[in-house]
Amino acid sequence: MLVRVIAIVTIALSLSIAPAVSQENCVAGEPDCNAAPASPLQNPFYLFPWMANTAPSITSNINAQGMSSEWMNMQWMMMMANHFMNAPIDEATRFNILDAMLRAANTQMLEGMFGGPNQARMWIPSQNKREVPANTVSDSISDEAKRNLYQSMMMFSPLSLRDMISIMADKMAVAEDVSFDDAIESMRLRANEINFKFVGHSPLWKDITAITGEETPRVEIFNFCDAMVARKVLDYAPEFIVFIPCRIALLEDAEGKLWVMTLDWDVNWLNLAQNPNSVLDKELREEAIRIRDGMRYIMEGAATGDF
Numbered sequence: 662m663l664v665r666v667i668a669i670v671t672i673a674l675s676l677s678i679a680p681a682v683s684q685e686n687c688v689a690g691e692p693d694c695n696a697a698p699a700s701p702l703q704n705p706f707y708l709f710p711w712m713a714n715t716a717p718s719i720t721s722n723i724n725a726q727g728m729s730s731e732w733m734n735m736q737w738m739m740m741m742a743n744h745f746m747n748a749p750i751d752e753a754t755r756f757n758i759l760d761a762m763l764r765a766a767n768t769q770m771l772e773g774m775f776g777g778p779n780q781a782r783m784w785i786p787s788q789n790k791r792e793v794p795a796n797t798v799s800d801s802i803s804d805e806a807k808r809n810l811y812q813s814m815m816m817f818s819p820l821s822l823r824d825m826i827s828i829m830a831d832k833m834a835v836a837e838d839v840s841f842d843d844a845i846e847s848m849r850l851r852a853n854e855i856n857f858k859f860v861g862h863s864p865l866w867k868d869i870t871a872i873t874g875e876e877t878p879r880v881e882i883f884n885f886c887d888a889m890v891a892r893k894v895l896d897y898a899p900e901f902i903v904f905i906p907c908r909i910a911l912l913e914d915a916e917g918k919l920w921v922m923t924l925d926w927d928v929n930w931l932n933l934a935q936n937p938n939s940v941l942d943k944e945l946r947e948e949a950i951r952i953r954d955g956m957r958y959i960m961e962g963a964a965t966g967d968f
Contacts, residue, residue, distance in 0.1 A: 835919035839966035
């Protein structure tokens with residue numbers, strides 16, 4: 662009984678947030694305007710996963726009362742999404758708010774809804790499994806079709822181009838007591854330690870200064886490669902060549918702070934892919950994880966100055 666009461670109170674508190682939402686679009690300072698920055702952390706459902714994970718008895722009690730943890734998680738996810746749909750978009754797309762809302766997605770529950778990874782359902786159209794010879798270049802779409810595709814995607818995206826590029830980058834701030842040259846040395850030593858071959862270097866800032874005659878923030882790009890993994894990746898899809906070799910950049914920002922960054926890619930993003938052609942074989946998946954972990958290891962060396 663107590664659990665049911667708690668659940669009802671939680672739902673009531675969540676619904677009580679709704680009246681305030683209608684005022685979030687008013688102009689601050691106007692009479693009767695109580696607009697306040699929206700935050701999903703105000704939502705009582707935000708606490709549910711933490712409660713369920715740290716006190717398993719809560720989950721069993723909820724199940725005994727006829728309200729499954731899956732149902733609670735779904736309500737929680739919907740309430741988090743409601744903040745995104747109703748809050749002023751500048752507030753909803755701040756990264757700390759966006760991060761909280763995206764973490765609200767319970768991917769394990771979604772997987773359960775589909776019956777398991779890579780098991781498509783009728784309402785999620787997917788391709789059949791295709792047997793493609795290694796190192797086969799795929800067909801593509803025309804420039805016009807590609808332009809229409811991306812223009813449509815951008816039209817519906819609440820994120821700016823800067824936001825999306827920031828999400829695509831894996832970046833670490835360099836410690837203040839680590840110099841630019843020390844960070845470079847740490848990267849090279851760590852790359853050698855894990856057998857990542859150093860295959861190129863572009864001191865971009867020197868080229869800019871030589872052309873303009875003006876000082877510019879320092880930025881350098883370093884290329885690393887594992888040739889055998891590169892071959893396996895190209896056998897899967899030759900188009901991956903546009904991402905090879907692996908690049909790590911070290912740069913100075915507007916405030917003089919140093920950053921090390923690379924393109925972020927993680928095969929775990931494919932875990933719930935419903936298309937069977939997105940499933941990597943065990944060997945390639947393990948190699949991809951090793952490469953990403955290696956890039957992180959190199960970057961951490963630059964960020965901390967540790968050899």
